Every structure is written in structure tokens, then in C-alpha cells.
Amino acid sequence: xxxxxxxxxxxxxxxxxxxxxxxxxxxxxxxxxxxxxxxxxxxxxxxxxxxxxxxxxxxxxxxxxxxxxxxxxxxxxxxxxxxxxxxxxxxxxxxxx
Numbered sequence: 001x002x003x004x005x006x007x008x009x010x011x012x013x014x015x016x017x018x019x020x021x022x023x024x025x026x027x028x029x030x031x032x033x034x035x036x037x038x039x040x041x042x043x044x045x046x047x048x049x050x051x052x053x054x055x056x057x058x059x060x061x062x063x064x065x066x067x068x069x070x071x072x073x074x075x076x077x078x079x080x081x082x083x084x085x086x087x088x089x090x091x092x093x094x095x096x097x
Contacts, residue, residue, distance in 0.1 A: 050077035
């Protein structure tokens with residue numbers, strides 16, 4: 001399994017470009033082999049993904065509709081950060097979520 005596949009396993013979201021960007025932003029190579037030793041890194045990537053998706057607007061195209069539950073996504077991201085004793089991302093000292 002690659003790092004990209006490990007991140008994909010934590011979500012139904014399928015935009016490979018966003019997933020790869022999040023991995024790169026966190027210092028991981030998408031195509032590198034996932035190892036249990038970097039599970040924290042993948043979890044933190046998932047938290048970043050959840051925060052990003054929480055800000056996505058509802059999308060409608062014909063009969064297709066995609067809407068994310070921002071409250072649930074933020075709660076999931078916060079739980080991951082708390083698991084590792086980390087704080088939420090901030091802007092000028094105030095949590096952005």
C-alpha cells in the first residue's frame with residue numbers, strides 16, 4: 001500500500017490531486033510505501049483533509065449532489081490532533097475552525 005492509498009483508506013474523497021498535495025505539504029511522497037511507523041503522519045494528513053473538506057461548499061451538477069458535514073469533519077480532525085497532543089491550526093493565535 002502506498003501513502004496515497006493509506007490516506008484514501010480514511011475517506012471516501014477521491015480527488016487525487018488534493019490528496020497528493022496534502023501528502024506533499026506534510027513531507028510525504030504519495031507513491032512511497034506506507035509503513036506502520038508513519039501512521040501518525042497519515043493521520044495528520046487526514047486531519048488536514050478533514051479541515052479542508054469542511055470548508056468546501058455544497059456541489060450540485062444535475063442529479064449529483066455532494067455536501068460535507070462540516071461539524072463532523074472538524075470534530076474528526078480535532079480528535080486526531082488531540083490524539084497526538086497537538087493544537088488546531090491558528091491565525092493570529094485564534095483557532096481557524
